[in-house]
Amino acid sequence: MEINAIYVIVAREFKKFVRERSRLFSAIARPLLWLFIVGAGISRLVPRDTGVPYTQFIFPGIIGMTILFSSIFSSISIIWDKEFGFMKEILVAPVSRFSIVIGKALSGTVVSTIQAAIILALFPFIGFKLGILQIIWVIVICASISFSISAFGIVLATFYDSYESFSVIMNFIIMPMFFLSGAMYPVKLLPDILRIVSMINPLTYGVDAIKHIIFTFEAGRMSPDFPFIIDIIVIILTSIIFVLIAGKSFERKG
Amino acid sequence: MILSTGMYQRIKLSGTNSMPIIKVENLIKRFGNITAVNDISFEVKEGTIFGFLGPNGAGKTTTINVLCTLLSPTSGSAFIAGYDCMKEPSEVRKAIGIVFQDTTLDKDLTAYENLIFHAYLYNVAKDEMKQRVDDALRFLDLYERKNDLVKKFSGGMKRRLEVARGLIHRPRVLFLDEPTLGLDPQSRTKLWEFIAELTEKHNVTIFMTTHYMEEAEVCDRIAIIDNGKIIAAGTPDELKKAIGGDVIYIKTTDNASAKKEIERLLKFGVSEKDSELFMTCAMGDTCIPEVIRTIGEKVLSVRLQRPTLNDVFLKLTGKTIREEEATGEDSVRESIRAYRRRH
Known part of the structure; x- marks a missing residue:
């Protein structure tokens, strides 16, 4: 494991993230639109007696969405790096493919966790009262899901290697992953087929874990869908599995 | 004088015993049914400039990619600095160090950041990094622009920055794939000055590909590759001599008698064209005095024409390297790209 190489791959991503204000701005704007426009609209349709106000219910899902988009985008930048040649600079360096994958996955983790933390900071406006320990827990969970989704994004980037495939990824992977993650509606209320799809979606368990941490009250039908320990195990397992698959596919295709 | 691949190998066996820095033996690379590199062998001595010459699609880039460990060959072996390109x-x-044909810089980072990235990637010691990056930037005359984003750089500056980056980790061999492609004449000259300095002062070996024949003149040795095969190798002078040497053109007051005298005394075949006599000889510069001595007062003017590497290429392949560019050879590259995309 080449620590210097991993460090500099992450540092590059971070530097570009900080430099591109528009990227940060749109990354923050999207969840705000969902939270305060879509959320506020739908909350009128949801009966008041479900246990949790709808805008509070979708808060963990919106954090999950922030992570989903920014992690996949960060990893998909591999396609850009290939297209513009920069990937060659990394590939001819005396650095193992596995370190490159770890570096890329951590890049996604860093930028996604920062964005998730910014959204999390809105909790007082949604009516939550969170303690410092809860905040730390949510951030730890966010970092873990970010790592797992970023690794998943690297797998995608090795399979699709032109930007035309980007809209395919957007419409057929990112959006369904978001809608079927328990972000907008509890998984247990979904029709069977959709519930099964939700259950194989790794993001579901991340969103569920955040619900466990911040829904300190009786949430009734809107309560978390799985035991907390299951969420944690799934997040850790998928992180490991995705990073291994990413490493393998990178070695073959890189 | 070394011409065919066969002869080249014979020379190699009886050649110097100092270890070559690059050694390629019977290298073959196929993409599907396309043979991009077809059984080539060559060696490069440390501290020299080795030119790999040929039209687009001849197999130059494929060979570089094998040597840079980006591609594994179908068969054959390649060693750099004693290390096996496949096993180590x-x-x-x-x-x-490598400067690819297409730019591989991150345009959204500054020149300095691109080089620092490289230093970390190659595990350069932390306390040396800044110094090495600054030195490389100064060496390639880019220090003043170190904090500018690369997207603001001209083509020549980008290429120089890539050379600077390739030197950060002090490589023993620097690969330059078509280093001057698309550069204006001034940028080219400047780049060549830096490259010459590298070999002279720092003993770096340069392995370059080009299809500009004029540029290949700076090489210590050249291998000409066409359709995946090395069809000739040697120093530029050897190659030029191999196709028959220099041509001397003479204008005289009396062509007929001058022709007779030269043929009788020097045993050269002399021809006449446009009221000018011309003859071919191996070493034009030593022939001229002899010719003048022979025909004395009759000489009006003398000029010497040396063969260019273009003539060499023309003679060996029956086509000029530029013609190739425009024709179907590009499709080889396209086919390889398409093949690699599918697999």
Whole structure:
């Protein structure tokens, strides 16, 4: 494991993230639109007696969405790096493919966790009262899901290697992953087929874990869908599995 | 004088005993049914400039990619600095720097950041990094622009920055794939000055590909590759001599008698064209005095024409390198790209 190489791959991503204000701005704007426009609209349709106000219910899902988009985008930048040649600079360096994958996955983790933390900071406006320990827990969970989704994004980037495939990824992977993650509606209320799809979606368990941490009250039908320990195990397992698959596919295709 | 591949190999066996820095033996690379590199062998001595010459699609870039450990060959072997390109890729990578044909810089980072990235990637000691990056930038005359984003750089500056980056980890061999492609004449000259300095002062070996024949003149040795095969190798002078040497053109007051005298005394075949006599000889510069002595007062003017590497290429392949560019050979590259995309 080449620590210097991993460090500099992450540092590059971070530097570009900080430099591109528009990227940060749109990354923050999207969840705000969902939270305060879509959320506020739908909350009128949801009966008041479900246990949790709808805008509070979708808060963990919106954090999950922030992570989903920014992690996949960060990893998909591999396609850009290939297209513009920069990937060659990394590939001819005396650095193992596995370190490159770890570096890329951590890049996604860093930028996604920062964005998730910014959204999390809105909790007082949604009516939550969170303690410092809860905040730390949510951030730890966010970092873990970010790592797992970023690794998943690297797998995608090795399979699709032109930007035309980007809209395919957007419409057929990112959006369904978001809608079927328990972000907008509890998984247990979904029709069977959709519930099964939700259950194989790794993001579901991340969103569920955040619900466990911040829904300190009786949430009734809107309560978390799985035991907390299951969420944690799934997040850790998928992180490991995705990073291994990413490493393998990178070695073959890189 | 070394011409065919066969002869080249014979020379190699009886050649110097100092270890070559690059050694390629019977290298073959196929993409599906396309044979991009077809059984080539060559060696490069440390501290020299080796030119790999040929039209687009001849197999130059494929060979570089094998040597840089980016591609594994179908068969054959390649060694750099004594390390096996297939079995010890990591050691090979430490020993080489590469400037690819297409830019591989991150345009959204500054020149300095691109080089620092490289220093970390190659595990340069932290306390040396800044110094090495600054030195490389100064060497390639880019220090003043170090904090500018690369997207603001001209083509020549980008290429120089890539050379600077390739030197950060002090490689023993620097690969330059078509280093001057698309550069204006001034940028080219400037780049060549830096490259010459590298070999002279720092004993870096340069392996370059080009299809500009004029540029290949700076090389210590050249291999000409066409359709995946090395069809000739040697120093530029050897190659030029191999196609028959220099041509001397003479204008005289009396062509007929001058022709007779030269043919009788010097045993040269002399021809006449446009009221000018011309003859071919191996060493034009030593022939001229002899010719003048022979025909004395009759000489009006003398000029010497040396063969160019273009003539060499023309003679060996029956086509000029530029013609190739425009024709179907590009499709080889396209086919390889398409093949690699599918697999």
